Amino acid sequence: MFTKILFATSGSPCCDAAARVAFDLAARYNAKLFVHHVLGVPSRGFSQVVVDVRTGEKVELDEDYIMWVKDELKNTYDRQLKSGVDCEIETSVGIPHREVLRKARQEDVDLIVMGASTTGCEADADAYQRHFAGSTLQRVAKASKAPVLVVNRPVASFWGGFTNIVFGADFSKASEHAFKFALNTAKELNAKLHVFHAIDIGSTHSLISQKQLDDQMIEARDRMRRKYLIQAGDFKNITADIWEGIPYVEIVKYAREKQADLIVMAHHSKDVSDEDSAFGHTLEQVLLRATCPVASVNRADKI
Amino acid sequence: MPEGTICNKRPVASREDLDALLADSNGKKYYAEMEELDVDAEKLWATIQKTMKSRTKTWLDICAHCGLCADSCFLYSVNGRDPKQVPSYKIQSTLGEIVKKKGNVTNEFMRMCMDTAWSKCTCCNRCGSFCPYGIDMGVMFGYLRGLLHSQGFVPWELKIGSGMHRLFRAQMDVTVEEFVDTCEWMVDEALEEWPCLEIPVDKEDADIVYMINAREAKHYPEDIVEAAILFHVAGENWTMPSEGWEMTSLSMFAGDWEACKMQVDTVYGAMERLRPKRMVATECGHAYRATVIEGPYWAGRPDGKPPVECLHYVEWVAEALETGKLKIDPTKKIKEPVTLQDSCNYVRNAGLRDCGRIIMKHIAEDFREMAPNKEHNYCCGGGGGFNGIGRYRKQRNVALKMKREQILATGAKFVIAPCHNCWDAIRDLEEEFEIGIRWSFLKPLLIKMLVVPEHLLPQE
Numbered sequence: 001m002f003t004k005i006l007f008a009t010s011g012s013p014c015c016d017a018a019a020r021v022a023f024d025l026a027a028r029y030n031a032k033l034f035v036h037h038v039l040g041v042p043s044r045g046f047s048q049v050v051v052d053v054r055t056g057e058k059v060e061l062d063e064d065y066i067m068w069v070k071d072e073l074k075n076t077y078d079r080q081l082k083s084g085v086d087c088e089i090e091t092s093v094g095i096p097h098r099e100v101l102r103k104a105r106q107e108d109v110d111l112i113v114m115g116a117s118t119t120g121c122e123a124d125a126d127a128y129q130r131h132f133a134g135s136t137l138q139r140v141a142k143a144s145k146a147p148v149l150v151v152n153r154p155v156a157s158f159w160g161g162f163t164n165i166v167f168g169a170d171f172s173k174a175s176e177h178a179f180k181f182a183l184n185t186a187k188e189l190n191a192k193l194h195v196f197h198a199i200d201i202g203s204t205h206s207l208i209s210q211k212q213l214d215d216q217m218i219e220a221r222d223r224m225r226r227k228y229l230i231q232a233g234d235f236k237n238i239t240a241d242i243w244e245g246i247p248y249v250e251i252v253k254y255a256r257e258k259q260a261d262l263i264v265m266a267h268h269s270k271d272v273s274d275e276d277s278a279f280g281h282t283l284e285q286v287l288l289r290a291t292c293p294v295a296s297v298n299r300a301d302k303i
Numbered sequence: 304m305p306e307g308t309i310c311n312k313r314p315v316a317s318r319e320d321l322d323a324l325l326a327d328s329n330g331k332k333y334y335a336e337m338e339e340l341d342v343d344a345e346k347l348w349a350t351i352q353k354t355m356k357s358r359t360k361t362w363l364d365i366c367a368h369c370g371l372c373a374d375s376c377f378l379y380s381v382n383g384r385d386p387k388q389v390p391s392y393k394i395q396s397t398l399g400e401i402v403k404k405k406g407n408v409t410n411e412f413m414r415m416c417m418d419t420a421w422s423k424c425t426c427c428n429r430c431g432s433f434c435p436y437g438i439d440m441g442v443m444f445g446y447l448r449g450l451l452h453s454q455g456f457v458p459w460e461l462k463i464g465s466g467m468h469r470l471f472r473a474q475m476d477v478t479v480e481e482f483v484d485t486c487e488w489m490v491d492e493a494l495e496e497w498p499c500l501e502i503p504v505d506k507e508d509a510d511i512v513y514m515i516n517a518r519e520a521k522h523y524p525e526d527i528v529e530a531a532i533l534f535h536v537a538g539e540n541w542t543m544p545s546e547g548w549e550m551t552s553l554s555m556f557a558g559d560w561e562a563c564k565m566q567v568d569t570v571y572g573a574m575e576r577l578r579p580k581r582m583v584a585t586e587c588g589h590a591y592r593a594t595v596i597e598g599p600y601w602a603g604r605p606d607g608k609p610p611v612e613c614l615h616y617v618e619w620v621a622e623a624l625e626t627g628k629l630k631i632d633p634t635k636k637i638k639e640p641v642t643l644q645d646s647c648n649y650v651r652n653a654g655l656r657d658c659g660r661i662i663m664k665h666i667a668e669d670f671r672e673m674a675p676n677k678e679h680n681y682c683c684g685g686g687g688g689f690n691g692i693g694r695y696r697k698q699r700n701v702a703l704k705m706k707r708e709q710i711l712a713t714g715a716k717f718v719i720a721p722c723h724n725c726w727d728a729i730r731d732l733e734e735e736f737e738i739g740i741r742w743s744f745l746k747p748l749l750i751k752m753l754v755v756p757e758h759l760l761p762q763e
Contacts, residue, residue, distance in 0.1 A: 043727065044690075044696070045691025047693030062328035062329070
């Protein structure tokens with residue numbers, strides 16, 4: 001299932017939770033792990049200056065600095081590296097999301113693991129903030145062929161593998177790819193798949209009538225069956241539920257109830273450059289709140 | 304020491320030469336070697352006699368030192384009206400002295416000339432518009448840079464940059480294979496949203512051949528796919544060459560005329576090989592100047608023109624909007640106050656001042672002109688290679704002040720900068736001074752505002 005995993009890290013503490021998941025996954029599924037750190041945006045011709053993630057200082061980019069950063073990464077992930085995972089530590093220079101995508105394409109990885117945001121960690125927030133933090137994740141998630149597994153905070157329900165997978169269905173085209181990924185993962189890893197849809201009654205300002213709600217339930221049930229469940233075939237380890245509420249709240253609650261160790265959702269926001277619409281409200285909120293890793297799936301290529 | 308191991312009169316000839324330069328952190332060793340570099344006075348004078356034409360001689364002779372050029376120079380204004388920043392002084396005290404002394408100058412003098420040529424002039428050519436005699440210091444500084452380069456007195460980054468052109472025919476180490484792969488990669492990424500999108504490579508007899516700045520291929524290839532989307536929506540029959548796609552010329556900034564010719568010959572070779580009707584250049588000022596304005600002379604083309612008609616991106620966009628090839632959804636026009644940076648290289652130096660205004664008319668509801676503007680606009684603050692030279696970072700940051708004041712005076716928080724160099728300078732300006740502005744190329748903006756024909760949209 002996962003033979004090559006790319007862990008894109010800033011090397012700062014905000015990536016620690018993602019590191020744990022990346023190394024655990026690589027160990028459990030015997031995958032090759034690429035630990036990739038983008039040093040920064042080149043902006044001074046060939047005398048490149050980067051902002052060091054830890055110190056926030058501008059540093060001349062040279063061989064010594066690159067060696068030092070690699071050593072720091074080795075020290076940071078020292079414990080995990082000793083676990084015997086087949087791991088390569090690499091740095092690159094460029095715009096972070098592009099270099100992560102470049103590496104993923106070069107190595108044809110099956111999964112990218114990232115932290116959700118460097119908020120609170122980034123000493124360089126005012127320097128190139130457009131390219132760091134959440135926007136890197138958004139851009140990677142939008143263009144990546146491989147699913148992007150996001151780990152935003154120390155996960156309470158992840159023990160190194162996937163046993164309960166929640167798929168957040170929204171009936172979009174991208175969500176079909178996400179469902180296939182969730183189904184294949186559940187089948188291959190012998191996990192339980194919980195298909196879930198939340199009818200959005202939280203963002204409507206007028207009170208929704210019971211009749212309307214019932215109608216929406218019926219329609220959603222029908223769509224869920226036609227779009228997803230029918231594809232399960234003889235895979236029986238699958239459940240389906242529809243709740244109503246504010247979608248991201250319901251997804252997080254549902255995942256908690258099912259003791260999910262993975263949530264799978266589609267990312268189909270059209271425009272990642274616009275900060276307001278970035279990522280789509282629901283997925284972003286789930287990423288920030290879930291206590292398990294969240295996979296954003298946008299394409300069919302690596303499913 | 305006649306010559307150093309990395310700072311010398313020899314241009315970069317191999318990957319080893321280039322790697323040795325790149326391995327030198329911030330050019331420390333390079334500049335240390337430069338302090339010991341011998342000036343070959345005989346060769347310098349011989350070069351001057353062979354290459355200095357009557358225009359430069361006349362300009363040096365007739366300059367009355369009247370000082371009317373002073374206020375035209377933004378570097379003079381932002382440096383407290385320092386007399387040493389008056390354009391006529393800058394050129395007379397450098398090139399003028401070298402000529403007067405018939406090349407008999409010291410190492411120290413040559414280093415002063417280098418500092419002046421690359422940190423006190425961006426070759427924006429604004430002074431030439433205000434001189435009563437039409438004397439253009441920018442042109443003369445270009446010439447001086449060539450002399451300095453021939454003697455090895457060139458900033459470290461630009462020696463690397465021109466070396467890149469010599470080895471890769473691009474300002475960055477992008478090979479033909481990497482370039483073609485990047486095009487395929489970008490199509491891959493975009494196909495879901497733009498079915499049937501193509502980046503046709505090496506298509507012969509297309510209407511348009513599209514050429515770019517190597518930074519797009521190297522660092523932000525989204526720019527390539529954005530161009531592809533716009534050509535796709537406009538229904539253009541277009542292509543990109545697998546070789547000869549790079550229009551920029553850091554060698555022009557370096558004064559490495561031999562490398563300039565090598566580079567532009569490759570570009571013209573691609574035009575001749577693919578026989579397009581027209582060439583469209585990406586949103587880059589110096590790339591256009593190198594390929595369209597200066598290139599024909601480097602290449603020795605008898606008509607002084609490139610092999611095919613060449614358009615800067617703003618020309619193509621203005622034409623596409625005016626003819627209706629591209630349509631803007633009026634509800635998606637930019638509502639906030641927005642201003643436009645005029646790139647010296649294609650506005651003042653190529654006369655394309657109106658294209659930007661035509662585009663603004665179509666895409667912006669509240670367009671605010673900078674003052675001064677069009678061909679009288681000031682350099683972004685980082686032109687002529689200034690942006691990329693670490694040695695002169697401090698001076699470059701001071702130079703950004705003029706653009707900062709111009710932008711602030713418009714009241715706009717959003718700047719459209721259809722030039723890589725201006726885009727960089729404005730980004731750095733925000734980093735340095737934090738005036739709360741945003742900046743953009745044209746392509747991503749246009750894509751957001753387009754009316755896209757139904758048949759080009761993905762079928763849900």
